[in-house]
Amino acid sequence: MDQLELLWQYQQVDIEVERYEREMRANPNRQKLLKQRDFILDQQTVVKRIEGEVTVMADRLEALQDEVVRLRDAVSETAAALDAAPPQALSGVRENVSAFQKLLESITRYEAELHKMRKDAENRDKQQHEARVRAAKVKGEFDQLKAAYDTEYKDQQGALDKLKAQAQKAAEGITPAMLDHYNTIKRHSMPPMARLNEDRCGGCNMSLPSVVLHKIRSGSVTVECENCGRIILVRQE
Helix, strand or coil: CCHHHHHHHHHHHHHHHHHHHHHHHCCHHHHHHHHHHHHHHHHHHHHHHHHHHHHHHHHHHHHHHHHHHHHHHHHHHHHHHHHHCCCCCHHHHHHHHHHHHHHHHHHHHHHHHHHHHHHHHHHHHHHHHHHHHHHHHHHHHHHHHHHHHHHHHHHHHHHHHHHHHHHHHHCCCCCHHHHHHHHHHHCCCCCCEEEEECCEECCCCCECCHHHHHHHHHCCCCCECCCCCCEEEECCC
């Protein structure tokens, strides 16, 4: 049997391997596990993002609290200084009133920001808790489903290994160069080989030029379809 016929027989088993691998990838339990895994990873990302935001907020809260304390101390010190030495001129009174107003406005602004940040922190804590609960719930479902799928996958992998062993046996007698050529075509066309149907490629159904048909029928060289790139094999009666 020539190389092309051996390769054709190999392709039949290889097609079965490809089909079975697609079925394994499309397994409903596998698809559900992947979605659950992605959901858990998303929730973990949410938790980490919130943790980072909370860290930044905590630093800002501490800075604001320190600033409010400093401003209140400044108000107390200014008030004590005024009690000890009240201004005599009206301009001095106005300056002190203006200074008090600025201090009080700053305190009010910072306290408003503190209040908002505390509310934001509460919301972040709630979001983080909800994300952890969602992740934990799905993780429980994931673990149960994975235990069942692992058994199913073990059986499927056993069947796939048998198919691959058949493909390996079918490859015996085919030169490495021919197999490499087959696998190169396989990257863009599956199956990589097609029978000649009258004057058409059995893969893409395109008509082949007479010079190409002559080369194919002569059997002297390996010929590929000019349209899809598949190796053309003459149908044997």
